[in-house]
Amino acid sequence: MKLTKLLTVLLFVISFYSLNAQSGYRKEIKIPDIPGYKTLKCDFHSHTIFSDGAVWPTFRIGEAWHDGLDAIAITDHIEYQPHKDYIPTNHNAAYEIGKNLAIELGLILIHGSEITREMPPGHFNAIFITDANALVKDDWRDAIKEAVKQGGLVFWNHPGWKGQQPDGAPRWYDEHTYLYENKLIAGIEVVNGSEYYPKVLGWCLEKNLAIIGNSDVHNTINYEYRNSRRPITLVFAKEKSSAGIKDAILNKRTAIFFDGKIFGRETFLEPLFKSSIQFASTDVKTVGRENANIEVINNSDVDFELRLVNVDDTIRFPDYIKLLAGTSMMFHVRARKDNTDVNKKYSVVYAVENAITGADKKLNVTLDFNVRVTPKK
Amino acid sequence: MKLTKLLTVLLFVISFYSLNAQSGYRKEIKIPDIPGYKTLKCDFHSHTIFSDGAVWPTFRIGEAWHDGLDAIAITDHIEYQPHKDYIPTNHNAAYEIGKNLAIELGLILIHGSEITREMPPGHFNAIFITDANALVKDDWRDAIKEAVKQGGLVFWNHPGWKGQQPDGAPRWYDEHTYLYENKLIAGIEVVNGSEYYPKVLGWCLEKNLAIIGNSDVHNTINYEYRNSRRPITLVFAKEKSSAGIKDAILNKRTAIFFDGKIFGRETFLEPLFKSSIQFASTDVKTVGRENANIEVINNSDVDFELRLVNVDDTIRFPDYIKLLAGTSMMFHVRARKDNTDVNKKYSVVYAVENAITGADKKLNVTLDFNVRVTPKK
Amino acid sequence: MKLTKLLTVLLFVISFYSLNAQSGYRKEIKIPDIPGYKTLKCDFHSHTIFSDGAVWPTFRIGEAWHDGLDAIAITDHIEYQPHKDYIPTNHNAAYEIGKNLAIELGLILIHGSEITREMPPGHFNAIFITDANALVKDDWRDAIKEAVKQGGLVFWNHPGWKGQQPDGAPRWYDEHTYLYENKLIAGIEVVNGSEYYPKVLGWCLEKNLAIIGNSDVHNTINYEYRNSRRPITLVFAKEKSSAGIKDAILNKRTAIFFDGKIFGRETFLEPLFKSSIQFASTDVKTVGRENANIEVINNSDVDFELRLVNVDDTIRFPDYIKLLAGTSMMFHVRARKDNTDVNKKYSVVYAVENAITGADKKLNVTLDFNVRVTPKK
């Protein structure tokens, strides 16, 4: 790849998906829409060379598009600029540089910034703002109020980060009560990078805050998530737009996909599971103790792991089923005795081991079948 | 990954191989030393955000270390700075920022720059320079002379690049004759990015210039070489040091590893092949027309493909052998007739199809065996 | 995995997809249906330990189900049984052993056998037969007639196999004329294992025979196609059933998917391409020489490579587009001059380089766009 005489903003578009065809592709993340909402895949926390990140803004955008995301926020630190000997301060630079490429790619770029203070209160991302330079304030309260004044939403970042909580335990301070009572925060990061804070999931549910999960990427996604995926916030939006995302966060319609697990409110995880899975048939017919084969397809990118919860005394479903992403599988069901004669609707209940609905809760799903067993003659 | 209170130069070290363990590893490129020389793996052409690249200098260095390289040059354009609205001009910035991390990692960082002019004469990399800012000159001759004055070596970049040669054919202009006759250029890129110029390999051999192959990476290696490796210059050096590399280039002891092929002078490719390959035994004993099994191990990262050149009328070797990287294999040898009775030293000749020693030449290797065939009774 | 007290026919079902969950999954081959027909994925040539294969029949069936196939034929050799010192002759054994598992998995198992003679006439697969033991005949004509009498279809296997044609060139003998004129053969293998015979594709088109491609697997698919896919015959059937497949072969509604390429009649390859590809929009709007971005999704498992055929003097489409399987991509279209002012329907023609419609022909596809270019002011 060599010099081209295009405008600056176009340069990385070109190098990204035109000159080097191998890189210029997008692979959708297969997590289905749920009834009434589009499921948008978002990362609201990332850095560029304008604070302590390693890449130019257009790289972040091309990377997100390639990874199948619908929206990202670039949230460079206001108060931490280790590159300032080489790069003059302009907290809006990343957004300015990136916005045209985002439009070309159909990716929603959300203007954002990270308010970066000692704990308490710690770090906060302000997104949907209009001028990051105006967030430079002595008092952190003023910075957050300015963000909200601009129409921004503010969420608390990595509350259990060892850099600010050496024991890794998230703590709720008076400062957070202040923000909460004054309706200055909309959500909290339950997942940041490779960290998950179960306690914080509990806070979000108790206090009715949005459940947020982000990569906080500084280098590249490829380096930081070599054999995994970046954490993303799943946003259940009425429409695919910046406004649709904002509305969804304000109304707590979010979940997290991270480390093969889905974290979120039961209200959203249940339809998400049901939209991902499809049974070839829900009629189960068998004779004596012969196996009835049940075929099920998992059209999503999530490997769902099911553990049997209820036990029926006539019919036997598997204790454990693993539904691999993008594949179909068959499992066996059979009568417990040779002389079973039943014709019933049967609702089997499985715990979805990787759908987390609380600090120590998993999603239970009910699957309905028509069971017809005739005795063996 | 979040803010840390370390010095700027350390920040990316930390984020690179300490906080994110998955990324902090180095995988050696297995291409063996040859008798008398260490085989160093080098990339002399790369960019950062200080010209039109997408990454911060320390990322380039961590990336090279991770990829198993021994040395890189960062060679930002002097005359092309599309980011200058946001980043003040300082052609030495990338080297200054990166040098400490390179020392920590034991990677040789070569100070370099790309003199970027219309064709003719085109683009040139100056490496082993001491002050890139001094290369800002109106006349390209002065820029190249300044580089040489600083102790630098200059090579001509991508002579067949379509941006400067729309038909993709490298052309040698009077300007290049000027540089050559005044001993101002040490070599030419025979490989740049995904392009190989056979004609230029011929030029290097005729004119006794160093054979160079580089990535010219702008984004990240992961994005630009997703399912392949970056091209590298193999440098056959007396010692692993900056001086050792410079001495090797001046004495044309280089080759290229790119796209599964090795390009270079026969003098170096032959020992490179022989150092990569090891036979379990070179004694071939068989009776009648039974198969004798010959086991061979390929300890290198190169898949060697051999095509039989000479044909013996008593003993039959395979027409084609593929020696996969890092594996052992067995092939069969047998007599052509039942009543063969020979006891001889036999030298079989194979063309190594992916060892390119000229614009249209491949390396021939001679393998010596002791063959003992007794007739079947 | 250990002994279980189940019936023989169930044993491998269990070991295959129940005890070892990792293996018990099926991944569909994404090649879409075409208007009027289901696209079935079939392999009509495979072996088991009952002739010279390495696996038990139920393994073949589980393997095919896992690989996403709809139908297979096991076609052990009638005249070649290298294991007969250990295994008594029963040419129906593989079918008998496998049929129940196939039913359980919903895989169509076609009863078949390979009539295995010297060239001419060579080897022939008889499929849809009812009794393989009845194919044991001295005269190959009688064996083939018996197969046809049973309702079988016969096709000629690997006509260019070096074991029977040392120079690899397929030859049409009088024996084949005999079979053809007596309507005893329905098709020919244009692809067998890793071999493709362009000349035979020509024969199939001239003589109106079915185009067949098979794996001829003896070991396992994993060993024989480690980094690739097995060749399959694509059957365009009115219904997914044994009868549907037979009807499609008799009516020449077949194609081959092999080595990243599709081979077949234009009539089927054109709708197959169009069903695989989807444009986000076919409206192209741009100003001056700005890029218009066209987004296209490839929902199939085929990487399609397009090369521009027609050139328009006002509007410029890319010379080459690679549509990677399962991804979306964007390409640029723009006016050739700043002052273009057009509003037209434009049909761009691309050759699909990996859709082979004859011995030396490729599929041309026409893509229709509404182009609106306004001059730059």
Place this chain on the structure above:
Amino acid sequence: MKLTKLLTVLLFVISFYSLNAQSGYRKEIKIPDIPGYKTLKCDFHSHTIFSDGAVWPTFRIGEAWHDGLDAIAITDHIEYQPHKDYIPTNHNAAYEIGKNLAIELGLILIHGSEITREMPPGHFNAIFITDANALVKDDWRDAIKEAVKQGGLVFWNHPGWKGQQPDGAPRWYDEHTYLYENKLIAGIEVVNGSEYYPKVLGWCLEKNLAIIGNSDVHNTINYEYRNSRRPITLVFAKEKSSAGIKDAILNKRTAIFFDGKIFGRETFLEPLFKSSIQFASTDVKTVGRENANIEVINNSDVDFELRLVNVDDTIRFPDYIKLLAGTSMMFHVRARKDNTDVNKKYSVVYAVENAITGADKKLNVTLDFNVRVTPKK
């Protein structure tokens, strides 16, 4: 691949590594020798179609060679032959069919069989026997005595298999005391397939029995271990031969490599770890609280995970180090205070989390460094 006119025993050699080059390669398992012994990679438990396996014996052998093994035993069930309607009983068949190919490939094929009884006493593998047909006995005691009479070694298979212990808990019965006291068993499977029995590791250590781990493969390794490796017994032998393996088992010089972990006696695991790992230097020099970089290479195929055990009050080593297989990495060491002034030999102790030396014990390793810290001025 098609019919060839070779002898039966050669057929699969050919198809395996000659016709299909992609399959005909061997990749060594990189687990180093230890002082005084060669580390042989063995699997003493596998099945073919001669009992309830899915493959022909030569496939098992080619597969083992390809996977980098040094030795295998094929151990078809004596008392369980679900294929007998199609295959006449001959318990020596697999060994007879396989032995020539094993010789050609340099793989040690150990004659074996599985004595397959109800629990107690359960299943036992007899290896190094000479005639499996002679193991057909009414009383299991007689079968085992016959094996020992032939010079065989007997080990107890999968003592916690749910098919014989529904709760998965291994139980030691009087029958096992009988075998143990009469010196009729040499070892026990601590690992079988995907199961590890910690309690059984304890038994082996208490009772001085050989620690054995096997695949018990019935289908193919590729299907049963798609994203993992088969379990293997590591045998520390004086020589690479059948006799060398037997001597090592008799003298309890074995360990297991399975699921990324090494299980065995400390005596062997400690030198195994030390032979796998290499430090670039053991001199640690630093000033003030600056980082000293320590480079370490892991030449083995095992990812070693180290957790700090001892804590020094002057110098700080990382709490956790992951040494990825086949890579080098750097970690940091630094003084705890700015004014540290020490010059000492320092032995840091790490627990190797994946080197299991007892039912609930891990290997501790001591690493010695020369530490020189000078205070920052």
